[in-house]
Each structure stands twice: as C-alpha cells, then as structure tokens.
Amino acid sequence: MDYFAHTYGEDQSQWQPLREHLENVAKLAAKFACEARPGDKEFARAAHAAGLLHDLGKYRPEFQRMIRGLQPKGESTRHKQAGAAEAVQTLQKHFDVCFAILGHHGGMPDRDEMSEGVKTGGSIAKAILPSALLDFPELETAASGQAVALRGVDFDIRTRLLFSCLVDADWIDTSDFHARREGPKPRSGFNHWPNYLADFVLRGDLRINCGECGFHSPPRKLVACRRRRCPPGGHAKRGGWEGAGGGLRPGVA
Numbered sequence: 001m002d003y004f005a006h007t008y009g010e011d012q013s014q015w016q017p018l019r020e021h022l023e024n025v026a027k028l029a030a031k032f033a034c035e036a037r038p039g040d041k042e043f044a045r046a047a048h049a050a051g052l053l054h055d056l057g058k059y060r061p062e063f064q065r066m067i068r069g070l071q072p073k074g075e076s077t078r079h080k081q082a083g084a085a086e087a088v089q090t091l092q093k094h095f096d097v098c099f100a101i102l103g104h105h106g107g108m109p110d111r112d113e114m115s116e117g118v119k120t121g122g123s124i125a126k127a128i129l130p131s132a133l134l135d136f137p138e139l140e141t142a143a144s145g146q147a148v149a150l151r152g153v154d155f156d157i158r159t160r161l162l163f164s165c166l167v168d169a170d171w172i173d174t175s176d177f178h179a180r181r182e183g184p185k186p187r188s189g190f191n192h193w194p195n196y197l198a199d200f201v202l203r204g205d206l207r208i209n210c211g212e213c214g215f216h217s218p219p220r221k222l223v224a225c226r227r228r229r230c231p232p233g234g235h236a237k238r239g240g241w242e243g244a245g246g247g248l249r250p251g252v253a
Helices: 018-036 041-053 061-067 080-089 095-103 111-135 137-144 152-182 193-203 219-228 234-238
Strands: 004-006 207-209 240-242
Touching: 004 018, 004 061, 004 152, 018 041, 018 137, 018 152, 041 080, 041 095, 041 137, 041 152, 080 095, 080 111, 095 111, 095 152, 111 137
Parallel strands: none
Antiparallel strands: 207 240
16 A cells, blocks of 8 residues: 555645655754754754654554545544654653654644543554554664653753754645645745744743743743742643743643
8 A cells, every 4th residue: 555645636646655754854853953952962863753753643544545535534534643652652751752743733732632642542553553664664763762851841942842843844845745746835934943942042031921820930930930829730731931922832841
C-alpha cells in the first residue's frame, strides 16, 4: 500500500508520500531547533524526533481511505495521538515531544488532554507501527535521543520552542508541496517563532500570568506566587506565558 500525507487532484503521482513529509519536517524542525538553541544537541534531536512522529497516525488505514475519498473524516481518521503516544512510550517519556505533537493541530494541550491523547494513541501506534516501519524504516531513529529532565518554567519554555519548530516545519513543507503544484504564494510577514520569544526574553516583556489569582510577574517570581497567593497547582492548571501583546498560548508547566 502507498501511504500519502497530502493529496492534489486525482493523479496519485502528484500526491506527497507520507515518508517524504515526515523526513522533510524532521529535517526542518531540527534546523530550527539549532537556530533556537545553538549547541543543544538533545533539543535538535527532540525536534527531529517530533518531525518524524508528528503524523505517524496517518499510517492508519482509515486515514489513508479518507484522503482517497473512500470514507468520511471522523474519530478513526485522527492522526496526532499515535505519534504523541510513541514519544512517551518508546522515546523514554519525551513529554516535550508529546506536547508538541499533540499541539501541532489545534494548539498546545494541557496535562489532562495530554494524558488522554497518550491513552488513546497507544493502541493506535501499536497497530500501525509495523506497517509504518516497513514504509519508512528511518522512524526507528526517533528513539535515539534522551529526554531532558526539566520542570516548571524551564520545561514550559523548552516545550514551546519545540512546538514552534515543529509547527513551522510542518506548515512550510505542506505549503511548499502545494506551491509546487498550484504556484507559489507569498509568505508575507513570516518569521520563525523562537525569534519572537528571544526578543520577549531579551526585552523583559515575557511574563507569567496566574489564572487563579491574576498575579502577573516575571518568571523568577512564580514560586513566590505559588507559595503565598495560590493553591498548589494553580499555575499548572490555568496559568501561562504572555508576551507584550498577550499573544502566547496558555501554559503547560
């Protein structure tokens, strides 16, 4: 069976093979990771792994039938959970990769959504992995990295950078595929997201906003808020990062 990531028209020779998309996104995500955190080899490996696994669920027979127009889109065609589960179950509990993969369609999940995604995706990954490895043996290299033990703010920043690298890489490769067939479209104002985050940090505009008590402070004062003004877990459930325009998504720390 031929596995595809994206379609164009009726001629399958014009469609994008799934293994090509996974490889392209992995390389791009790793490139962005090197730019965001120069010298951090484990972060680059994590980004590469996220790229390899982000669309693992597209190896589901139901998804392949769906993109061929043979069945409607539904619960059985969802594809992000399988790669997220593989990141936790096989990649030595790479929770940053898991969060990034689950977030690459629809935005970053919270912890409860992550747990549910891993639970749902585990059986899917187990069922499709043999076929996926036959089609794309390089998937095995996703397990070559080591999970980094980080907590709180450090884990939050790392996960968001990883999420950005993955989403940008996925968007670019998908856009390039369609551009080769439909003609190029301008990417006006495109800029890689880690550049914005670096700018926020350097200018001191990055703050943590507590969803429980409204406390708004630089990251270094987060612990004080947890101890004095919030019940345990307040930030973990409802807090988040905000930039100068309040444009960053809710936190996962």
